[in-house]
Amino acid sequence: MGRAEYGTAKYASKQMKARGLQKLKFYCQVCQKQCRDDNGFKLHIKSPSHVRKISQISQADIEEYTKQFENDFLRLMRLTHGEKKIEANKFYNEYIQDKDHIHMNATRFTSLTKFIKYLGQTGKIRVHGVDVSKGDNDHDDDNADADDDVDMGQLIISYIDNSQRNLLRREKLQELAKNEKSDQEIKMMLLQRQMESAAENAKEDKEEEEIAPVVREPAGTVSLQLGKSSSRSKKKPNTRKNVFQ
Structure with missing residues (x-):
């Protein structure tokens, strides 16, 4: 043709x-x-x-393809998602959008599940929802079939950033959290002391009231003096006029 x-x-x-x-x-x-x-x-x-x-x-060429595929996969994950969670299959679809990427069929991995488990076992990413603590299953046919049965929607991955810059940022955040916790502990301790001091003062006042005698002053005599009025009130004459006279 x-x-x-x-x-x-x-x-x-x-x-x-x-x-x-x-x-x-x-x-x-x-x-x-x-x-x-x-x-x-x-x-x-x-x-x-x-x-x-x-x-x-040669085998060295396959290992070189595998290394380059792994580096490109992790670099894109770090730049686009950081340490956020994402589905493995969804991110792989983002990775293959580049036509010049290293294809998985040129590496030593035969499936995406095995590659994700390898990254989880080596501590380069976190795998959520699936146990990856077991050994490599590349040479075990029974375990290989079990890997193929894993639902890719259950594989949630997140990048582990072990860079020096990120480690310093984590230490700074931990230090700030520790200082904040110390401030809260100091405030609680001062508040507890104030409450204890107030309780002691109230107890002392109550004891003093019980011990002190009650002193009453003697009732004084009340005298009343009655006197006669020196002048009597005089009646005023009726000064009204008779209008009929």
């Missing part, structure tokens, strides 16, 4: 499809070539150029 000529509708359609994100399983990391479907991928892996490059791949 011939190539589409430049400027034709078929050429423009192919260019638009090439810009979009294709299926990851049809991507060849060694050749850095994206195939559109299963048929194209099968034709590519049978090509002489691909066979020649694959024959030159």
